[in-house]
Amino acid sequence: MNDISVTPAKEAAVAAVMASPAYQTALATLAAQHDRTVADIVTLTEIAAPPFAEATRASAYLEMLRAHGLAEVEQDDAGNVMGLRRGTGGGPLVVVAAHLDTVFPAGTDVSVRREGTKLFAPGVGDDSRSLAVLLAYIRALDAAAIRTHSDILFVGDVGEEGLGDLRGMRYLFGTGRYKDRIAAFITVDSPDMDAVAVGGIGSKRYRVTFHGPGGHSFGAFGLVNPMVAMAQTVLELSRTTVPADPKTTYCASVVGGGTSVNSIPNDVWLEVDLRSKVPFQLDRLEKRFLRIVDDAVQAENHARSVREGPVTAEPVLIGNRPAGATDPASEVVRYATDAIAAHGFAPHLSFSSTDANIAMSLGIPAVKIGSGGTGGRGHSLEEWIDVAAEPSVRGMAAGLTAVLAIAGMEPA
């Protein structure tokens, strides 16, 4: 791993939170209501939320936020749902978010299978669990009658995954009515408590459509085939060496096209994801990818006949997430890592591509923290989480402590 180990700063703010009787009440509430939190995870996971089709889950979550007594509960024009827990006015606005969408397309079976303390379902950890954890935070704060200096805006947002291209965050920070008031941003994303993301991975996503003349599979045999140019692109990309540090990656992710089994296809398309922690490597990889596409088209046009027309390729940039970073010395990062360490975890600073990218790219202090417990196989159909009570509650307590330190806890 190339993430940065951190030595917790032993911040007074975190110690003060954890020393308060109110914190003990909040912690006891997280533990006492853990079964309800697990039930909420199952409920939310089983409401499918494919990219660009988060509306049903958003409506359900809006009602949950309302039932939790937040103020100004609303849905914005991007589809984000949110509500305010008012502070005493002593601090600027803090946003605590989890994302509504999953990577899984419509039709994916999202029913939850339980084995002991393990829950299996697409999207269960990324990020359905976090949505339920935000509700657990609110109940714990209310049970302990905790007041904060800052207003806290709890958000269930759209468009975090894939082609959503962070549109929920772009709207919140660029257009929505809170856009100029957000002073700190915390996204709760996936279970792992140790990785505190302070850097946003930059990514570029392409959809390349390979076009050709098409024709009868037998009668027109020998004509150029856009499928071959697509295949050559995938294969040459898969042979590309990228640095492990700064971590840089590529993925040939989604593919489609063709007319029928007995036709040379007219069109084949391919979606590719390119990422790097640093802009220079991302630029270098992007240039190489576009050259691979061009070379693959050239090769096919010289391998088979172009008498009915050549193969062409049209790469379209469908996603462009800015890289960004939060200063490790900022309060947001210090409070988060200290709170996490104080709960027995081993925090390290990491880079990832999350809702925090937008805040980071705007220079607003932002971190990604975990929702607690454990989990694995995110973005695969075998995704799972473990909801065993002790590590789950301890993780939630760590996250809530970080939020309280950042938002400023009023003395009892």
Add this chain to the structure above:
Amino acid sequence: MNDISVTPAKEAAVAAVMASPAYQTALATLAAQHDRTVADIVTLTEIAAPPFAEATRASAYLEMLRAHGLAEVEQDDAGNVMGLRRGTGGGPLVVVAAHLDTVFPAGTDVSVRREGTKLFAPGVGDDSRSLAVLLAYIRALDAAAIRTHSDILFVGDVGEEGLGDLRGMRYLFGTGRYKDRIAAFITVDSPDMDAVAVGGIGSKRYRVTFHGPGGHSFGAFGLVNPMVAMAQTVLELSRTTVPADPKTTYCASVVGGGTSVNSIPNDVWLEVDLRSKVPFQLDRLEKRFLRIVDDAVQAENHARSVREGPVTAEPVLIGNRPAGATDPASEVVRYATDAIAAHGFAPHLSFSSTDANIAMSLGIPAVKIGSGGTGGRGHSLEEWIDVAAEPSVRGMAAGLTAVLAIAGMEPA
């Protein structure tokens, strides 16, 4: 070309047909009603008939057959529509068929664009034109009051293209109520009058599903990707040398799969079409293809990490058309080539993969003839036909003469 040139046999039957006053009346009817035939082509082409979704066009064609006064008009359980033009009982049953289905998926724009005498639309020549030509034959026979020895069963059939795998013909010859009575089979398929298909190309179609563990595009970078095994399969197949004679071909035709742009896919599938005029070459190509799939999976499992599981491939045979041939010396072939030559065309015997494959594989004399006029770019979105009157009518007259010679024309 490796098709066989033929010297017309100057059959008495063809000469007798063409010398009759009734033939002159039929020919004049084809010419006089050509505009109606063109209108029927447009009407039928604009009723979408994707594979396995021919029902709407089938219903329309059933009504057209009924309106043309055929007897026992019906739809069988496979979806074929048909009607009988009764003969005098002096000959066995002759089937004249055209296929209802096109290769184009639901949602393809099938509206016809006309430029002069050219009509552009997916499926216009393959095989919508032939459906209209069968109706023109019937009107011409009726206008000339022509009687035949044989009953003629006119059929608009399903499942000729792609994954339809000739299911309409399999039903007609294997299950339907005429199955043991068919003595000769003529399919009218695509415009070209010169190529008379007397051999059925054998084909095998595979759908290969490549499965892998999937995962996050960035977090799980380095895991095996089934997309790469698919790509390697396409690429290695595209490098395979196949004989030009006996003509043997392959086509990587349709592809799909993937979860989202930021996920390593769990599943990617590929459909491939393999064909040859001779079983030996088809077997050889099939074995090579399956080896390529296996090698591609092996290579991917040694190029990236299998710690979350390997890539596997599951090839499923989704189409298997038997090769077959009609003896060039048979009456069906002699009459067809003689009728075509007598109308100013230059017939040659060819191999193709059509509805006639099933009859040929059962030893029933069968030919594929053209619908008349010219056309091109079949199976592509740029498909076109030319309906200029003279060559179109001459082509239809040739086809009708072949049918009359085969079915036995009664003297006036």
